[in-house]
Amino acid sequence: MADVTLRKVFKRYDDVEAVRGIDLDIADHEFVVLVGPSGCGKSTTLRMIAGLEDITDGDIMIGGDVVNDVPPKDRDIAMVFQNYALYPHMTVAENMSFGLRLKRYPKAEIKSRVDEAARMLDIVELVDRKPKQLSGGQRQRVAMGRAIVRNPKVFLFDEPLSNLDAKLRVQMRIEIKKVHQKVRTTTVYVTHDQIEAMTLADRVVVMNNGLIEQIGTPNELYHHPATRFVAGFIGSPAMNFMACRLEDVGGKMHIRLTDRIAFPLPPARAERYKTISRTDKLLLGIRPEHITEASPHAEPGVEPFDVVLDVIEPMGMETMIYFMMEGGEICGRVSPNADARAGAPMRLAIDLNNMHLLDEATGAVI
Amino acid sequence: MVDVAVERNSAAPAQKARKRVTLRTALKRKSTAAFLMTLPLILLISLLVIYPAFYSLHLATLNKSMQRFVGLGNFQFLFTRETFWLVVQQSCIFAITAVIFKALIGFIVAHFVHNIPAKGQRKWRGMLLVPWVIPPAMSTLAWLWLFDPSYSAFNYLLAGVGVDRIPWTGETGWARFSVILVNIWVGAPFFMIMYLASLKSVPDQLYEAAAIDGANWWQRIWYVTLPMMRNIIAITTLFSLIVTFANFDIVRILTAGGPLDHTHIFATWAFRIGIEGGDIPLGASVSLFMIPILAIAAVFILRDINKRGNEA
Amino acid sequence: MTSSAVIDKSAPTRTVKLRSMSRDRTWALRWSYFFLTLFAIFALIPPLYMLITSLKTSAEISAATNPWWVYHPTLSNYVELLTSNQFLTFFRNSALVSIFVVTITMLISVPAAFALARMRFWGSATLATGVFLTYLIPETLLFLPLFKMFVVFGELTGIQLINKWYVLLIVYPTLTVPFCTWIMIGYFASIPKELDEAAIIDGATWFQTLTRIFIPVALPGLIAATIFAFTVSWAQFLYPLVFTTSTDQLVLPVGIITTLIKGDVFAWGQIMTGALLGAAPPLIIYAFLMDYYIAGLTAGATKG
Numbered sequence: 008m009a010d011v012t013l014r015k016v017f018k019r020y021d022d023v024e025a026v027r028g029i030d031l032d033i034a035d036h037e038f039v040v041l042v043g044p045s046g047c048g049k050s051t052t053l054r055m056i057a058g059l060e061d062i063t064d065g066d067i068m069i070g071g072d073v074v075n076d077v078p079p080k081d082r083d084i085a086m087v088f089q090n091y092a093l094y095p096h097m098t099v100a101e102n103m104s105f106g107l108r109l110k111r112y113p114k115a116e117i118k119s120r121v122d123e124a125a126r127m128l129d130i131v132e133l134v135d136r137k138p139k140q141l142s143g144g145q146r147q148r149v150a151m152g153r154a155i156v157r158n159p160k161v162f163l164f165d166e167p168l169s170n171l172d173a174k175l176r177v178q179m180r181i182e183i184k185k186v187h188q189k190v191r192t193t194t195v196y197v198t199h200d201q202i203e204a205m206t207l208a209d210r211v212v213v214m215n216n217g218l219i220e221q222i223g224t225p226n227e228l229y230h231h232p233a234t235r236f237v238a239g240f241i242g243s244p245a246m247n248f249m250a251c252r253l254e255d256v257g258g259k260m261h262i263r264l265t266d267r268i269a270f271p272l273p274p275a276r277a278e279r280y281k282t283i284s285r286t287d288k289l290l291l292g293i294r295p296e297h298i299t300e301a302s303p304h305a306e307p308g309v310e311p312f313d314v315v316l317d318v319i320e321p322m323g324m325e326t327m328i329y330f331m332m333e334g335g336e337i338c339g340r341v342s343p344n345a346d347a348r349a350g351a352p353m354r355l356a357i358d359l360n361n362m363h364l365l366d367e368a369t370g371a372v373i
Numbered sequence: 374m375v376d377v378a379v380e381r382n383s384a385a386p387a388q389k390a391r392k393r394v395t396l397r398t399a400l401k402r403k404s405t406a407a408f409l410m411t412l413p414l415i416l417l418i419s420l421l422v423i424y425p426a427f428y429s430l431h432l433a434t435l436n437k438s439m440q441r442f443v444g445l446g447n448f449q450f451l452f453t454r455e456t457f458w459l460v461v462q463q464s465c466i467f468a469i470t471a472v473i474f475k476a477l478i479g480f481i482v483a484h485f486v487h488n489i490p491a492k493g494q495r496k497w498r499g500m501l502l503v504p505w506v507i508p509p510a511m512s513t514l515a516w517l518w519l520f521d522p523s524y525s526a527f528n529y530l531l532a533g534v535g536v537d538r539i540p541w542t543g544e545t546g547w548a549r550f551s552v553i554l555v556n557i558w559v560g561a562p563f564f565m566i567m568y569l570a571s572l573k574s575v576p577d578q579l580y581e582a583a584a585i586d587g588a589n590w591w592q593r594i595w596y597v598t599l600p601m602m603r604n605i606i607a608i609t610t611l612f613s614l615i616v617t618f619a620n621f622d623i624v625r626i627l628t629a630g631g632p633l634d635h636t637h638i639f640a641t642w643a644f645r646i647g648i649e650g651g652d653i654p655l656g657a658s659v660s661l662f663m664i665p666i667l668a669i670a671a672v673f674i675l676r677d678i679n680k681r682g683n684e685a
Numbered sequence: 686m687t688s689s690a691v692i693d694k695s696a697p698t699r700t701v702k703l704r705s706m707s708r709d710r711t712w713a714l715r716w717s718y719f720f721l722t723l724f725a726i727f728a729l730i731p732p733l734y735m736l737i738t739s740l741k742t743s744a745e746i747s748a749a750t751n752p753w754w755v756y757h758p759t760l761s762n763y764v765e766l767l768t769s770n771q772f773l774t775f776f777r778n779s780a781l782v783s784i785f786v787v788t789i790t791m792l793i794s795v796p797a798a799f800a801l802a803r804m805r806f807w808g809s810a811t812l813a814t815g816v817f818l819t820y821l822i823p824e825t826l827l828f829l830p831l832f833k834m835f836v837v838f839g840e841l842t843g844i845q846l847i848n849k850w851y852v853l854l855i856v857y858p859t860l861t862v863p864f865c866t867w868i869m870i871g872y873f874a875s876i877p878k879e880l881d882e883a884a885i886i887d888g889a890t891w892f893q894t895l896t897r898i899f900i901p902v903a904l905p906g907l908i909a910a911t912i913f914a915f916t917v918s919w920a921q922f923l924y925p926l927v928f929t930t931s932t933d934q935l936v937l938p939v940g941i942i943t944t945l946i947k948g949d950v951f952a953w954g955q956i957m958t959g960a961l962l963g964a965a966p967p968l969i970i971y972a973f974l975m976d977y978y979i980a981g982l983t984a985g986a987t988k989g
Contacts, residue, residue, distance in 0.1 A: 508920030
């Protein structure tokens with residue numbers, strides 16, 4: 008097992024730059040998830056680590072060795088593909104042992120490794136079947152088994168759960184986490200699903216347009232996003248953004264959203280934003296769970312306002328509400344007991360202690 | 374996993390030391406390997422297809438003993454021969470009529486097969502494809518015997534219903550009919566199979582939707598089946614046009630060009646002149662006349678195939 | 686009519702409509718079977734007539750009795766042909782040529798198809814199109830220049846190729862290789878790219894990827910291509926007619942036609958027996974591997 012390091016890695020195709028200078032340090036045993044929308048360069052990055060794509064510029068190191076020019080088979084990695092890429096003409100056991108057989112490992116060792124991996128993944132009774140006879144989840148397990156028996160320095164996962172249905176995806180997610188807790192192999196995992204990223208990762212790498220937007224633990228990304236992209240990408244339903252500017256009313260700093268609506272900022276926030284020019288175009292970012300029904304005992308920093316609801320979505324443990332504000336649709340989250348009806352007015356409260364203030368031009372969180 | 378890891382450490386470094394190929398040289402080597410893997414194919418095509426094709430152009434400009442350059446003399450000579458125009462005419466009649474009927478019969482039969490319950494289809498398809506499977510030279514022999522001037526089994530049946538014996542291969546009109554008939558017999562199953570495959574790829578929902586919209590069976594064929602099959606019909610037809618136009622076996626065995634050269638097509642006449650008559654340059658000139666038609670058909674096929682590629 | 690009984694609860698007009706629709710359907714089926722029977726008779730008459738004639742003696746054929754019936758069935762035609770050295774030589778030549786051509790074809794087209802489908806290199810797309818175009822060039826265009834080429838080759842090198850059965854090993858691949866390469870490109874291209882990437886990561890070389898992954902996975906395509914190469918080699922008539930003349934060098938189709946047709950009409954029993962025996966190998970392969978045969982047939986146009 009080993010750490011993985013990327014230094015100023017670039018990937019250029021004929022006319023597009025897929026990856027535009029990435030620096031990333033992945034520690035030994037760490038589970039790192041690359042997440043981003045399609046075309047953000049996350050898969051290309053993974054494939055460069057695997058050696059399936061050569062790198063245009065920069066260095067990739069695995070276990071301290073520069074592997075830029077090392078072919079995939081000598082990098083000591085294992086990869087799990089989105090469509091599993093199981094060899095259809097081989098049984099499960101043959102699929103898992105193919106790499107070992109090519110390297111001419113002794114038969115007894117191959118058998119013991121395959122058995123151990125099969126036991127770990129709970130597919131012992133499937134080892135003599137062909138991939139065609141397996142369900143999607145079972146195929147996924149076999150694909151992981153093929154990676155485990157190799158006992159590589161690094162596991163690479165390329166959107167491994169995308170082909171599964173929602174229920175199975177949750178189940179396999181837990182399975183992957185369990186396996187990682189057992190084998191502790193350094194893992195790089197690519198997905199476009201932010202929930203998968205949050206639930207699996209020790210650290211999440213959010214990518215966009217071939218660049219890294221932010222690296223951090225799931226909680227850091229959720230509570231302290233660095234950019235508008237990260238703020239909007241992580242969390243579901245997505246964070247609301249409203250155009251705003253800062254204003255001083257009677258010596259207190261306010262945030263003005265519309266001509267009619269402006270809220271006083273809590274002291275801690277006012278202190279933090281005091282150097283910002285009052286004419287700057289800003290964005291207020293607020294997550295749906297911080298727009299709730301107003302309660303009579305408002306805590307400091309929680310400010311009430313009135314809206315007319317457009318749509319409500321009861322989810323059972325909560326009810327999502329949607330309303331318009333200055334031409335933009337805003338989403339909030341209220342208790343199922345709150346009297347929320349479509350088309351009806353409602354008094355809501357915004358929790359400014361959990362607000363984010365962004366520079367509209369640069370998208371940076373201030 | 375721990376014990377396994379220890380063993381790997383002993384095995385892997387040796388593994389690494391043995392083969393250390395860099396990725397870039399591997400890529401370079403890959404395209405060299407790819408080139409070497411296609412080399413036999415390239416050699417085969419260039420030496421035995423492209424070279425002879427151009428050699429044939431060269432041959433066509435020589436005199437019979439192949440010692441003197443005569444330019445377009447062979448072609449000028451051909452244009453003055455009545456038989457040449459007969460061959461041009463017969464080649465076109467033969468190819469166009471045969472292809473049209475092959476396509477029609479193939480289409481109709483494919484529909485009938487598609488109509489019946491799925492579990493019986495295999496059996497019928499199996500029987501109907503037999504003419505395509507038998508080597509044409511062998512099956513044409515059977516037809517030759519069926520058409521025999523004195524012992525024709527068809528004439529025997531016709532005599533039973535009071536029809537006079539038909540000179541199947543003896544008279545120009547009947548001989549032309551016979552070679553076309555045999556060609557249809559050999560080629561229609563190919564159309565049937567292609568159409569059947571394409572019929573099966575039309576989703577049932579489309580027919581159900583058309584039926585709900587009130588389309589009758591004819592409208593369903595016209596508005597659903599034909600548009601969905603247009604590409605496969607075009608490719609199969611063009612393809613068959615090439616094969617039929619360049620046919621040799623059937624005409625050679627059934628009539629050998631007779632009576633009085635009236636059923637000769639380009640290939641059989643080129644064989645008669647070039648191999649039997651020993652005038653290779655003149656024979657080559659004759660066969661070159663196939664090129665324009667082949668080229669046109671090839672261009673269209675290529676266009677359709679590319680279209681298919683783009684749609685996919 | 687059971688279907689209408691099930692939906693009995695729906696409006697009566699609807700039931701009537703359904704019944705008439707299923708009656709239409711029954712008639713459509715009857716017509717289908719009727720016409721299919723006609724077409725099947727049309728398709729099977731020549732091979733059946735071969736069989737009928739092959740079971741007759743020359744005497745019965747010349748007696749001009751009902752040609753569609755065998756009054757005194759005999760296997761003498763089969764015995765005679767299968768004990769005739771000449772016929773067995775034709776059969777052996779055909780078998781040798783076909784087996785060698787199939788082998789040569791596969792050795793050339795499988796690696797080439799793999800390279801063209803997976804290892805993009807300069808000119809590979811053009812070459813793939815070129816392969817397809819080559820397939821469209823008929824043998825009737827090339828037999829004269831090829832004949833002359835082999836004559837010239839013999840004069841220059843002293844190696845005589847004309848009138849030797851193995852000259853066919855050189856020319857038949859021009860008919861089989863382009864199509865086999867083309868359909869193998871289609872089959873290989875349909876294998877997901879991740880499969881070779883998985884193999885590469887598992888440590889397979891390109892050659893191992895081809896032999897241990899691609900060939901087994903594309904086995905149905907390989908079988909279809911093999912059948913195609915075999916049937917084409919077995920059935921080819923023009924090239925052996927042009928390139929071979931001595932009776933000991935002939936392959937089956939040419940052999941039967943040039944030696945059995947002697948102007949003696951009553952040899953038809955033997956001719957039909959020979960034709961049937963000549964048609965047997967492709968028919969047997971077809972009977973057992975029909976699905977592969979049809980897959981190969983349709984692959985040319987559907988895998989583009």
